[in-house]
Amino acid sequence: MLLAPACGLFESGGGSSEEPGTVVVMLPSDNPGDIQARQALAEAFMKQHEDIPVKIQVIPAEGYDQKVFTSIAAGEPPDIFGSGDVIIPTIVSKNYALDLNTLIEKEDYDLSSFYPQVLDGLRFDGKLVGLTDNWDTQVMYYNRELFDKAGLDYPDGTWTWDDFVSNARQLTEGEGPEKVFGAVHGTWFVPIFDAVWSFGGEVFSEDGSECLLDSKESVAGVQAVADLIEEGLSPTPEQLEGQSPTQLLLSGRAAMVIDAGRWGAFELQEGRVDWAVAPLPKGPAGRQNFFHLGMFAIARNSDSKENAWEFLKYMVSKEGIQSTVDNLQGIPARKPVAKSSVVTDSAIVQEHDALDPFLESLPTAHTAPYVEDFAVYIDTIGAGMDPIWSGEKSAAEVLPSVCDKVEEQIAEQQAQ
Amino acid sequence: MAGTSTTGVANEPAVAAAAAADASAKKPPRRPRLNKETLAGYLFIAPGVIHSLLFIVFVLFVSAFLSLTRWDLVSSPEFIGIQNYVDLFSDELFFITIKNTVIFVLMFIPLTITLSLSVALAANTKLRGLAFFRTAYFFPYVASMVAVAIVFRWLFSSDYGLINGFLGWFGIDPVNWLNSCSTALPSIAFVSVWKGLGWNMTLFLAGLQGIPSHLYEAAALDGAGRWRQFRDITWPLLTPTTFFVLVTSVLGSFQVFDTAYLMTQGGPERCTYTYLYYLYQQGFRFFNMGYAAAMAWLLFAVLIAVTFIQFKFLNKRVNYELG
């Protein structure tokens, strides 16, 4: 009796408190300049489309997820929302994003200047779940000075995992708090997935029902990273003391770092080391680099779909991307913009080569598996792998039980 | 309710009014009387109660309802009765987080009360310079938890930390404070006590102000030493404050989240994964809002029980006046 009205409170019928037809956009912030840049974008659009009001909300990264989902839950959903790696699989598999194909086909929208991998990465089950203005992928950062000092050649796209390890051995030196690590490898899920894939392993099966981290190849990949730590080439979690691997490079204590995408370049720019970028080394199964695809998606139950589509098109148009390119950390999603001088003339590209390695890695970019409850499994896998990085157990010992736990959770989820 | 004493004087107007009404109306005695005191009582609590009907009662009602649903925030809530509660009892992580949280509480409470009280007693003078000390002790409470986490990660570092360095002077081997299960939770408890010092210390300070000084003077004349004075005057009269500190610290420590999240992210291997952290994950990362709500209400039941026990056993010992 009380249930019906209570349920009703959460419906988004009745619309948001904005005037009808307003496109409400929620985006996470990466730079202080975002607030003004996005506002300027909205204003430029509104000048061209006087009948479509747009309200952009730029939200601090820290509270972004909570804000978006609280708003959706309470019946005030955004019409367009930005979305990062971990949330996309969930959003997509819950069917929350509108399939843009329906809108594209109506007007024959030209997608050709997008990098094809971007479009592929945003397709799920034949649906196009969003569009984006930039993409990013994992690369390796290195300290040129340390290479010069050791008389070694800089890394390039031909390196294999063995090249990586042997160079690391020569670059590691010192002891204690001033030790320089030759090869710092991140242990959050993204670089680990890369290691697993490049050794020929997989994380989930095609249909998402099995965990494949306990296969021989996956174990080999994870163990390869653990071996770096074991040998002292990469720091233990203890030795990192809460710093990120990129920060270690910044303070001159790392020769090579595999942990970040292009955002690492902006971080390193603030430092004093002579850094540069190279593609990831190739494992036995070639190079595999995690494809970071944020996206702008339209909510399936938005009540201003057509208006939202107009604005979305503007956000990812050449004009739109060009105007915000200063705030983008990734590579612009449209080829002409990526090749334009705004990008190629920037300091990080000119002096530190922060463009070509990314383009070189694009063909091998690997998207996150689209499994519902992705965040849950990541959590389980992360916690389960802790003993591997501290050297207590080997990957072969730990991964089977991690997979068991994950598969239990998958079964639970599928039972619902 | 135990602890409230009555004096004849306070009742006079009420008694007089009641007597007058009685005499004139000759109504049956069991009808409630709307005397001045009762009316005043209701008027005084009215603003608070009206506010609470909306912001406490309604809100709690809805969240209790949510605990009976399955809800992923994106679709409509789906009523499933007590299924969430049932599922909780077969959830391994639920038990792990309860265990961690209870251990945390048991470490936190005695430490925080003894430390805060000691510091409050020591800092309770108008001597110049003490104001500086009080502010210094208060500072951790308002420091950014992020900064605190970074600094303490250093201090606790097994190779380079000051704490191990200090212990090394005494020939004690370095301890891997934050990365080994047995010491991670105590380390978190320690940081929480340190961070909460400002809150509890200030409460005790305020409570100490309410103890009339003439009692101390009389006791000193009596030859009572500092310990006797503490035991016979300070402690008994401080009990309302101590009680408040105890109740709020218990409520707060059961809901520990920030420290565990920022310093160890629930690790190593979930040894510092606390109840509220898990609740939050369920609600906003795993999209199980109904489940999270059930966790919240289960915690509520536990806290009600714990607080009830505190009231039952300790309220008798709470003296609002001496003698």
Added chain:
Amino acid sequence: MSSADVSTRVPPAQGSQVAKRARRLSGYVALSFLAAVSLIPFAWMISTSFKQRFEVFIYPPRWIPESLQWDNYLSLWRDFPFWNNWIFNSFKITIFVVLAQLLVCSMSAYAFARLRFPGRDLIFYLYLGSMMVPDVVNLIPTFVLMRSLGLLDSHASLIIPALASAIGIFMLRQFFLSIPRELEDAARVDGAGYWRIYWDVILPLSKPALATLGVFLFIWTWTDFITPLIFLSSPEKYTLTVGQAFINGQRSSDWERLMAANVMSLIPLLIVYLAAQRHIVQGVTLTGLKG
């Protein structure tokens, strides 16, 4: 308790004078040590706020930056045109909440502590009970409530839910209960009604408690992040805590500027606490009681 006892008291021996002094000294040492430990994070925050990026995490930790980067502070105003608005908004909301809650909570607490009326204890226990549900799950229902009241994206949405709180009522009730009744009784004999007693007798005597609650309300409201984040959407209306959160991106952290913002944000809190101490620690004499 007779004066006879005074004359039979034995004067303390010389030895215990030394012992007393040693105790006092070790007391000071302990206090100072604790103060030092308490201030380390503050020192790190200030130090980091003046550093350049590369020196934030070098080891051994560098306490004195290579050169003072005042720009870390100045850039906050430069990069965030709304920085002043945010500071002002935080003050505005916090002061409203503190004053309103002190009034409403003290009224309720007075009734619970001193007046008798049917349902008094039940209602008080209900308040206590409401403190036992974690706030996290109340966020969405409160949001729904705000939305229905049409208050979203307004400062009222932050102030109104904070006009009263169970913890404030609980705290003040405990303090009021320990005020000696003699003063109230005296006032009542003089013919004062309940409001007069509340306003002229209880409140002035409760300065330590009110100051304490006031300080903590100030801190809690000033540092609240989630509520302004969720309920506000226009950038110029944000509070300082939300504004500060823009300093970090999704994957990168700008420690120097974040610490600069945190230090700035901390200063009002420390000032408020210092000012409140005058009332919290009144020292030795309290009441004007005779004998």
